[in-house]
Every structure is written in C-alpha cells, then in structure tokens.
Amino acid sequence: MNKSFYTLTRHCGLDPQSPKQERLSLVLGRWRMFLRHDGKRPIVLFLLLFFICLGVAAQDTGSMFRELPDKRKNATYFSDGLQSKYREDTEGAIRNFEQALRYLPDDAASMFELSEQYYNVGRIEDAFNMIQRATEIDPDNKWYQIRLGMFYRNLEQYDDFTKLYENLTAKYPDDPEMLSDLIDVYLITEDYDKALKKMDLLEQQVGKNEIITEQKLGIYKRQGNNKKLVAELEKLVEENPENPRYYSMLAQMYAETGKNKEALKTYEKIKELNPNDPYINISLLEFYENNGDKEKAFEELLAAIRNKNLDLNTKTNIYDYWIEKNQNSKQINEQAKLCGEAFVETYPDNKLGYLILGSYYIMKEDAVKAKALYQKSLGIDSTDFYSWQNLIICESRLNGNEAVRDLAIAALKYYPMQPVFYWYAGVASAVLKNNDDAIMYLEKGRRYTSDKVQMANFDAFLGDIYHEVGDEEKAFDAYERTLRNDPDNVLVLNNYAYYLALKNQDLDKAFEMSTKAITMEPDNPTYLDTYAWVLYMKGDYREAEKYMKKALKLLKEPDETYTKHYDAIINKLKK
16 A cells, blocks of 8 residues: 555544444435435535544544534534434434524524424424424425415315415426416315316316326316316317317216217217227116116126126126015016026126026025026035025925935035035925924024024924924924024914913913914914814814804815814714
8 A cells, every 4th residue: 555645644633443444334324314305405515524523533532522613513413313314213303403403593404304293203293393494494485384375274274274385386386296286275275276277277277188188077076167177178078179088077977968979979989989998888878777778778787797808706796686666667577597597608707697597596485496597506605505505495496305315415515514404404304204304403403593583483393303203392392492492473373372272281371372363363264273273172163163154164275174174163062
C-alpha cells in the first residue's frame, strides 16, 4: 500500500482496520437510507453531515455525540427512526422520532413520520395532532397535506377535507392524481355537480376512460338523469367500438329506459363481437322476462345451459332462479325436463342433469325411468344423499320391499346417523315380517333424530310392531311418547284407543282419544269402528250401534272384523 495514502486515510479516520471506521460506515449507511426517504432532506444537509461524520469518526463517539448541536442529534435520531421503520419496528421508530423532536421541536419531517407510526399503533388523536403541526410548519409540502386529508376523511371532517383538496388542485392544476382525489371528495360529500365538472377536466388531462365514465354513470343514475346516462354510454361505445362490455352496459340502459328496439340491436352487436360471450344469454333472458316474453326467455336459459363458456355454478343458479320464479307456471315441469336434458347433454359426467330428470319422472309417476336416472347419478357420485333417497322412493313405488330394505342398508354405510334410512329399513323389514330387524332399525333411527314429528313417526310405528309381537307394555310406552311429541297423531289416537278397548283397560282414556280421532276425521270407517267398539266396551250399546252402522256404510269392501263388532253390539241390544 502507498504509505502516503495509508497515512492520509488513517489521519482522516478511514482506516479499514480501525474500529472507528466501522462507526463511520454505520453512519453513512444510515444516511443512505435517509436519502431514499422521499427526498425530504436537502442534499446540502447530507454533504454537511458527511464532513461532520469524518470528524466524529476520529473521536470517541459517545462524548462527541453529547457535544453535537441539536440539529445533528435530531438528524441521527431521525435516521435511526427510518431504519426502525423499514425493519417494521414501530415502537423503536416512535422512540427515535420522538427523540428527534426533542432536539428539534419544529422538525416537520419527524412529525410526519411520527404521525404515521402513531396511526399504526392506534394513537389516532396523537397522529392527527402531529400531522396538523407538520402542515402548519411546512404548509407547502403536499405529502403532509395529503396525509392530513386522510385524517379529515376518516374523521368525517368533510368541510376541511373539501377545502384542503380544492387548495391542492389549485396549487397543482396539472396533477391528475390531485384532481382525482378532489373528485372522490365531491363524491363522498355528494356534491355531484362539482364532481361532474372536475371529471370533465380530468378527461381533458388523461383522456376518456372506463373508471371516470362509470363514476359519471353512477352520478347520473343517482340523479335519475337517464338522458345523460344513455348519452354517456353511447359516447363510450362510439370511442370503444370493439369492447362488448360497453355495449352490454348500453343495452341494459336501453332496456331500463324502455328503448327495447335499441336494446335488442345492441345485444345483437354483442353477439357479433363475441359470439361465445357467456353472459349474453343471461342478459337476454332477463330482457325477455322483463318484457313478458317467457318463451324467448326460456330459450335463452337453455342456450345459457348449453354455453360451454359459462361456468356450471352460474348455470345452476339461473336454473334454480327460473324454477323458483315460475313454479306456478303450467309449463314448468316440462321446462325442468328440457333443462335436465340440456344439463345431461352438456355435462354427461355430472349428476345434476340426472337428478333433475329423476325428479321429473317421479312427479310423472314413472318410477322405472326415475330409478334408472338415480342409478346413473349414484354411478357418478355414490355418496349423493338425494339419489339414495329418491332411488328408495322409486323402489317403494315398484313394490320392491326387499330392494327398499337393501338400498336403505347400503345408504347407511354412507350416512350412519341419518334417521330417514333407518326409517326405510325399519318399515321395509316390518312389511317383510322381519319384526326383530324392524324394531332394531326403528329404535336406532329414533335416537338419531331431534325432530319431534319425525320422532313421533318412529314411535308410532314401533308401537304397532310391539303390539304385533305381543309386547303391550312397550307398545303403549311408544304410543305415549308419540302423543307427547305429536298430540294430534290421529293414527296413534285410534290404534291406542282400540288396543286399550280390546284389553278392557283405561276405557275413559280410550274414549277420549277415539273421540278426538273421529272429530278430526268423521268419515273414516276405521276410526268409527274403533269408537263404536270403545262405546261397546263401556256398555253404551245404542250409541255403539249408531256409529257401527255409519262405519259399515262408509266401507268400500266387506270386512270380517267390522261384521263381528256389529254382531256383538246387536246381540247385546237383543238381550
């Protein structure tokens, strides 16, 4: 190394091996960070501090810092504050900026930075006060003004907010951002006339664009100024003749203002520009429906379902919307069928179309076709609840009790806590005279339901089965549970009363329940027979005869039990 250069560098405190050089490097690094901070510090100050640092580096930094002027101490803490800020050390930044202000209380830059940090920790009032002081000290700094405007807006001080931005735009007339911010101010304060004027000015600076146009459209819509609204859209389309979105906006506006011919012409233009536009069918569906043309609206619904550029979820939503809105229409079932076929055609590997068609054929009582469709659905998704449930319904209509039971048991593998499948398994087992299995499934099913009516149905059926197997105690317990949950269960009211009468047990209770049953259904021969038999057991043979005759008259086919009851009553009357 050249000795003279080495000596010179050591003398100036620049020795790479010197510990003091490390301190100098740190100081210079801090000032590099400082210079990147929006250029808020003059370069002259940086150069001054650079030479100061050269002197400081050759001395003991602790003692020298104490001897530094307040401006230099302020600068050091400011620099440290910036470093803390960039490290996202908010508390450290606050401490350093507060220290910077201690040595230079009128330092607007420190106030600006401190305001930001106070805001970050939720000290809103302190942050507001700090930025106010900064703008008072340096009223020409637009960044301070902008920050102050943020507070005016958040604190809803709209008069101050408006005045501030009017002053800023006057000071910076060629700054489109300032003008845009002022427009936002007018929109917030609902001063729409001023907002429109500034929008025109902004368009002169930056040209016509979608954001400004949509803001104008929003204002015209709030004002109910359809004429200007349409004119603005026409201008937008004229300037952007290849943009289908603008045509769509214009078409919608034509439709809303009753210009149907213009609307249709514009929709046709959209199709011309973008034949596969996934939303054109939805727009036309809405247009035709609003104008009472249900037939063409439905055509657009089918076209939307077949449009491969439209996502399945949107198609499902518009289908559901159509079905719900037109559920009272005479054509709705056939329309649902056509939609189901369109879904199957477009999505052969999706269960939706098969479910729609299955429901249609169940409604048409064509269990064979419905069954095949639900089987296809389960082939796609073996866990689909509705496919299982409706397939079981199909089998029940086809009198396939064994199939119903087997399907319900299979469904329970996927839904072991679903009471409806226990119900099907239990009922089918009972019909097949497998009473033990029926009791097992029904007892399990009732434990998995919290619905009172559903629980009552389980208990009602259990009561009948327990009676059939001769367990009267469990049967009557099941009936009691049923009536607690469903006091108007007419079937249980009748059966419970009849079985009590047969045992000549608690006849007053049986009479009360039977009376309620025939009050609810006065022309039901079964309930009339029960009532007559309860009267017979209570010894009221004349009234028993009266209701027994009515029951026999309402019977469509002769019944041996009814005949025996009538004979028993007549024999008592003869005595």
